[in-house]
Amino acid sequence: NSKVIQTPRYLVKGQGQKAKMRCIPEKGHPVVFWYQQNKNNEFKFLINFQNQEVLQQIDMTEKRFSAECPSNSPCSLEIQSSEAGDSALYLCASSQGERLFFGHGTKLSVL
Amino acid sequence: QQKVQQSPESLIVPEGGMASLNCTSSDRNVDYFWWYRQHSGKSPKMLMSIFSNGEKEEGRFTVHLNKASLHTSLHIRDSQPSDSALYLCAASSNNAGAKLTFGGGTRLTVRP
Numbered sequence: 362n363s364k365v366i367q368t369p370r371y372l373v374k375g376q377g378q379k380a381k382m383r384c385i386p387e388k389g390h391p392v393v394f395w396y397q398q399n400k401n402n403e404f405k406f407l408i409n410f411q412n413q414e415v416l417q418q419i420d421m422t423e424k425r426f427s428a429e430c431p432s433n434s435p436c437s438l439e440i441q442s443s444e445a446g447d448s449a450l451y452l453c454a455s456s457q458g459e460r461l462f463f464g465h466g467t468k469l470s471v472l
Numbered sequence: 473q474q475k476v477q478q479s480p481e482s483l484i485v486p487e488g489g490m491a492s493l494n495c496t497s498s499d500r501n502v503d504y505f506w507w508y509r510q511h512s513g514k515s516p517k518m519l520m521s522i523f524s525n526g527e528k529e530e531g532r533f534t535v536h537l538n539k540a541s542l543h544t545s546l547h548i549r550d551s552q553p554s555d556s557a558l559y560l561c562a563a564s565s566n567n568a569g570a571k572l573t574f575g576g577g578t579r580l581t582v583r584p
Contacts, residue, residue: 392569402510402558404574411569452515459504459564461572463515 364388365464367453368435372469374443382467383435386455392416393430394461395438398450407451410436443471475499478561478575486583491551493578495561497542502563505537505544506572510558519559520546523566551582 366385374380386393395407408418410430418428425444430436440447448471454461478495485491495505504523508516522528522537522544534547542563548555558579562572 394571396574402560402577404560404562406571406573409569409571416569417571456569459566460506460518460521463517465515 365453365455365462367451367464367467369467370465372467374469374471376444376471377442378471379439379441380443380447380469380471381437381439382451382453382469383437384453384455384464385435386430386453387457387462390455390457390462392456393436394454394456395428395436396452396454398452398466400449404452407438440469443469445471447471476561476563476573476575478559478578480578481576482579482581484581484583485551487551487553489551489582491548491555491580491582493546493548493559493561493580495544495546495563495575497563497573499563499573500542501565502542502573503566504564505535506562506564507533507535507544507546508560508562508574510560510577512557516560548580551580553582553584556580556582 364387392411394409397405409416428438450466452466454463506521507519510516520535522535537544558577560577561575564570564572
């Protein structure tokens with residue numbers, strides 16, 4: 362069973378609505394990643410954090426997505442104004458070394 | 473164009489057969505390669521990693537890496553129906569916290 366906990370498992374939003382998902386990384390893992398897996402199973406890296414600080418993020422994440430990993434609280438990824446193309450599985454992963462451990466994901470459907 | 477290319481896109485092998493999956497990175501800054509397996513509706517789970525030239529074997533699974541060509545391959549012998557899944561190759565640099573870049577995956581089906 363995955364020790365990276367993601368909520369909710371499913372999220373349904375209308376276009377233009379905010380969509381927020383959360384992730385509790387595995388205990389002791391300082392690095393957290395967010396990936397988007399589309400219906401073609403393609404992975405897109407969105408953002409990663411190390412101890413609450415952003416390491417890398419892509420342009421899309423800077424503009425419409427906001428993410429944070431506060432200490433002592435779940436990490437979160439929020440889409441400010443959902444678009445149909447945002448429908449995907451959002452996977453959170455954490456790592457202590459090089460290996461990533463994934464959560465079950467949040468499946469977002471934007472109607 | 474994806475920086476990590478996997479082939480074939482899909483593969484069907486009979487139970488007990490050998491499955492061979494390929495992966496090449498076009499990014500010369502990568503140092504580590506990973507193979508993940510994702511069953512339908514589940515999260516990806518790491519199968520094997522390889523960082524050095526050569527071969528690594530764990531049970532029925534063998535990975536090869538040629539760092540000069542940035543090519544890795546995964547071979548599954550005595551394939552089982554439970555091996556049917558999406559196999560994802562990923563590459564990363566050796567920097568702490570470096571992102572993994574994933575390929576498009578190979579869909580493996582093992583026919584009983």
